[in-house]
Amino acid sequence: MKIIVDAMGGDNAPLEIVKGSAEAASEYDVDIILVGDENQINKVSEDNDIDISKMEIVHASDVIANDEDADAVLKKKPDSSLAVALKLLAEGKGEAIVSAGNSGAICVGGTLIVKRIKGIKRPAFAPVLPHTNGGFFMLIDAGANLECRPEMLYQYAVMASAYMEKVMKVDKPRVGLANVGTEEHKGMELQHNTYELLKNSDLNFIGNVEARDLSDGVCDVCVCDGFTGNMILKTYEGVAKSLFGMIKQLFSKSFKNKIAAGLVIGDLKEMAKKFDYNEVGGAPIMGTAKPVFKAHGSSKAMTFKNAIRLTKDYVDGDVISEISNAIG
Amino acid sequence: MKIIVDAMGGDNAPLEIVKGSAEAASEYDVDIILVGDENQINKVSEDNDIDISKMEIVHASDVIANDEDADAVLKKKPDSSLAVALKLLAEGKGEAIVSAGNSGAICVGGTLIVKRIKGIKRPAFAPVLPHTNGGFFMLIDAGANLECRPEMLYQYAVMASAYMEKVMKVDKPRVGLANVGTEEHKGMELQHNTYELLKNSDLNFIGNVEARDLSDGVCDVCVCDGFTGNMILKTYEGVAKSLFGMIKQLFSKSFKNKIAAGLVIGDLKEMAKKFDYNEVGGAPIMGTAKPVFKAHGSSKAMTFKNAIRLTKDYVDGDVISEISNAIG
Numbered sequence: 001m002k003i004i005v006d007a008m009g010g011d012n013a014p015l016e017i018v019k020g021s022a023e024a025a026s027e028y029d030v031d032i033i034l035v036g037d038e039n040q041i042n043k044v045s046e047d048n049d050i051d052i053s054k055m056e057i058v059h060a061s062d063v064i065a066n067d068e069d070a071d072a073v074l075k076k077k078p079d080s081s082l083a084v085a086l087k088l089l090a091e092g093k094g095e096a097i098v099s100a101g102n103s104g105a106i107c108v109g110g111t112l113i114v115k116r117i118k119g120i121k122r123p124a125f126a127p128v129l130p131h132t133n134g135g136f137f138m139l140i141d142a143g144a145n146l147e148c149r150p151e152m153l154y155q156y157a158v159m160a161s162a163y164m165e166k167v168m169k170v171d172k173p174r175v176g177l178a179n180v181g182t183e184e185h186k187g188m189e190l191q192h193n194t195y196e197l198l199k200n201s202d203l204n205f206i207g208n209v210e211a212r213d214l215s216d217g218v219c220d221v222c223v224c225d226g227f228t229g230n231m232i233l234k235t236y237e238g239v240a241k242s243l244f245g246m247i248k249q250l251f252s253k254s255f256k257n258k259i260a261a262g263l264v265i266g267d268l269k270e271m272a273k274k275f276d277y278n279e280v281g282g283a284p285i286m287g288t289a290k291p292v293f294k295a296h297g298s299s300k301a302m303t304f305k306n307a308i309r310l311t312k313d314y315v316d317g318d319v320i321s322e323i324s325n326a327i328g
Numbered sequence: 329m330k331i332i333v334d335a336m337g338g339d340n341a342p343l344e345i346v347k348g349s350a351e352a353a354s355e356y357d358v359d360i361i362l363v364g365d366e367n368q369i370n371k372v373s374e375d376n377d378i379d380i381s382k383m384e385i386v387h388a389s390d391v392i393a394n395d396e397d398a399d400a401v402l403k404k405k406p407d408s409s410l411a412v413a414l415k416l417l418a419e420g421k422g423e424a425i426v427s428a429g430n431s432g433a434i435c436v437g438g439t440l441i442v443k444r445i446k447g448i449k450r451p452a453f454a455p456v457l458p459h460t461n462g463g464f465f466m467l468i469d470a471g472a473n474l475e476c477r478p479e480m481l482y483q484y485a486v487m488a489s490a491y492m493e494k495v496m497k498v499d500k501p502r503v504g505l506a507n508v509g510t511e512e513h514k515g516m517e518l519q520h521n522t523y524e525l526l527k528n529s530d531l532n533f534i535g536n537v538e539a540r541d542l543s544d545g546v547c548d549v550c551v552c553d554g555f556t557g558n559m560i561l562k563t564y565e566g567v568a569k570s571l572f573g574m575i576k577q578l579f580s581k582s583f584k585n586k587i588a589a590g591l592v593i594g595d596l597k598e599m600a601k602k603f604d605y606n607e608v609g610g611a612p613i614m615g616t617a618k619p620v621f622k623a624h625g626s627s628k629a630m631t632f633k634n635a636i637r638l639t640k641d642y643v644d645g646d647v648i649s650e651i652s653n654a655i656g
Binding site: 067131132143146147178180187188210211212213214215216226227228230231232233234235236237238239240241242243244245246247250251253256257259260261263264267268271274275 | 459460471474475506508511515516538539540541542543544552554555556558559560561562563564565566567568569570571572573574575578579581584585587588589591592595596599602603
């Protein structure tokens with residue numbers, strides 16, 4: 001399997017991206033195409049003893065920054081690493097793409113260059129988040145489409161169910177609709193109409209779910225419009241980050257606390273890891289005709305390696321055919 | 329100052345409500361009117377040695393349950409403790425009301441029985457949440473009005489600024505608009521138009537804020553529609569609760585960890601308290617013509633006492649005149 005990597009996307013590119021790619025290539029059965037500034041890629045590899053001899057490099061002279069408008073991919077920067085990588089995927093030069101770059105640009109570029117699965121109205125940004133029971137849930141859409149219609153939310157549920165089943169190995173994923181209460185009549189027109197669609201579908205729809213129950217694992221798929229999903233995702237990340245920050249401060253506060261830290265540090269790290277969104281590797285874009293995967297912007301080599309593994313599973317699971325069959 | 333208390337609202341009513349009211353009456357300079365089932369109120373007071381001799385009791389035969397539809401206040405249960413208490417407030421028998429009962433019913437009842445401040449389109453549910461810097465921010469609206477217009481969000485900002493300044497003693501409260509990114513063009517029509525209104529106002533508007541920065545204290549007032557606010561509030565609560573649950577498990581996992589727990593338990597409790605939404609006491613309903621305060625549903629005596637103190641500050645701060653002047 002050939003996976004195309006945007007070597008220039010993310011806060012730690014190209015070094016950590018190239019490093020993670022090399023690790024993935026040697027651990028998993030994947031070939032990597034690195035897309036980006038050839039000089040820089042070669043230099044960081046040499047400087048850091050990373051063996052990229054088996055990887056193909058496709059040169060791209062430009063880079064899309066994180067704060068640039070998503071449309072930049074196509075219009076202003078056709079020679080950016082992301083745009084070139086997406087074009088390679090569209091042309092069939094690889095089976096999937098992974099980028100730690102600008103999320104908006106990956107969504108827009110994925111939709112316009114790689115195109116959509118036939119019948120899918122809008123691809124969605126769908127991070128997989130940890131909950132405290134040791135499992136995960138997919139939040140879809142987390143920001144690609146701020147305004148949504150009920151049919152879009154129904155399609156999100158279908159796509160996420162396929163992903164959770166095939167990639168995350170969850171049997172009959174429980175689909176919940178994010179709402180202000182669990183009763184059927186809760187919410188606005190979007191929620192009412194989506195509820196009807198989901199209730200009458202073949203999905204394992206469990207009804208409305210409240211945001212407070214997501215971290216306890218109330219569902220395997222949480223469906224919502226992109227504005228709502230962005231709020232949930234970022235509150236989730238923010239509160240977890242703030243609380244772990246407070247814990248860290250607490251344990252370095254006094255000599256006594258430092259001793260306590262020594263006793264529980266292993267378990268604490270394990271707990272933090274369990275709840276660390278970065279550990280999961282990233283978020284697939286669901287609905288593109290070929291797998292497009294967004295690794296975290298702050299990806300280090302290990303996270304990026306994880307992202308490549310998940311992308312491989314995304315291809316292996318044949319998620320896209322599954323979605324095509326369900327929608328078509 | 330006379331504060332009307334719905335003695336029957338909340339998970340621990342009437343005992344904890346009566347107890348908290350008695351403590352508030354003796355600690356702060358307030359008179360309390362207890363509204364609810366007279367027999368029950370007298371019985372729990374006698375059984376638990378609570379001195380209610382200085383409090384007036386107004387009998388109400390019915391109770392609104394937490395899962396009842398909000399409209400029940402007026403239509404189905406005019407003799408409920410909440411409805412009777414709200415009517416007493418409307419009639420001027422007290423200066424403010426506190427209830428730990430059904431949030432929806434308190435909002436609807438507050439709006440319809442106590443009425444709105446002249447010029448205010450819709451009262452909002454506005455919890456004050458802790459952030460990790462030791463301060464607080466008001467989230468408005470957190471669920472009273474799922475669909476909002478820009479003028480409503482502007483009014484929320486005005487009301488919350490008055491509250492944060494007068495009650496929480498924050499100088500020139502920083503108002504942020506919840507959005508998917510900080511750039512001015514982010515969001516949908518509601519956010520675009522609200523941005524314009526806030527930018528051209530006298531408020532201390534700091535622009536769009538992302539949900540991930542709320543727990544770090546990026547703003548003192550976070551403005552959004554009720555659906556969005558409910559998602560933020562409940563994710564905030566849920567993640568914090570889940571993480572504290574994980575920490576608790578961690579510290580009881582092994583003998584070694586229990587020793588560590590012994591060393592840091594004081595600091596941990598303090599940290600949990602700092603981040604505990606319950607400690608804050610509750611959420612004012614902003615926009616009613618007289619102060620209506622929602623204490624947490626799970627209020628114990630201490631939380632309810634805090635809620636009464638905040639309600640007293642809400643009256644003392646003359647927040648409602650402040651809002652009237654700003655809107656009128």
